[in-house]
Amino acid sequence: MSDAPLRLAVIIGSTREGRVGDRLAHWFVAQASGRTEVKVEVVDLASFAFPNGYPNRATPAMSAFAASVERADAFVVVTPEYNHSFPASLKQAIDFAYDEWHAKPVGFISYGCRSAGQHAVSQLRAVFTALHAMTVRDGVGVDLLDGDDVESLLAAETPVQAAQVLLDQLCWWGLALRDGRTARPYVS
Incomplete structure (x- = not known):
């Protein structure tokens, strides 16, 4: 069993201009900042120059993304909901890795109108x-129809408590699965 901090990758799944995902990700990083058992890395899909199509060989950007997934012990995926699903940019990136995801926990911060992104999360659960x-089990959902000021929505008690529950679950599962992978390599 390792005493090393849990390496948590917060993946910003939207690449749209004017997105809300980056603000949610940075808010979540601030929520995690008081935890010494966690080391957080933000992985922003907008900062990768992914190819438009899927090439025969991985590009440097694809390899860099897969390496970030490999380094992480756990993940928080920040996703919008577009037409009851998650963005193509996120699916493309997820598919650039495979073995690197194995036996690691994934949590979600979702946002959208009315459903707070829960349709996207439901589909992402199947993918993962x-x-x-x-x-x-638990995540953070933000209904963008509740107000124009995202920072005010996130300052409320409910999202702050939800973030702490999400962190608790990710830490427990992340550490347990990391110890498990160390003791016995995962077989798929």
Whole structure:
């Protein structure tokens, strides 16, 4: 069993101009900042020059993304909901890695109108199950129809408590699965 901090990657899944995902990700990083058992890395898909199509060989950007997934012990995926699903940019990036996701926990921060992004999360759970990742039960959902000021929405008690529950679950599962992978390599 390792005493090293849990390496948590917060993946910003939207690449749209004017997105809300980057603000949610940085808010979550601030929520995690008081935890000494966690080391957070933000992985912003907008900062990768991914190819438009899927090439025969991985590009440097694809390899860099897969390396960030490999380094992490756990993930928080920040996703919008577009037409009851998650963005193509996120699916493309998820598919650039495979073994790197195995036996690691994934949590979600979602946002959208009315459903707070829960349709996107539902579909992402199926995708991550196929990748042999374990999704945690609780997450953070933000309904953008509740107000124009996202920072005020996030300052409320409910999202702050939800973030702490999400961190608790990710830390427990992340440490348990990391110890498990160390003791016995995962087989798919």
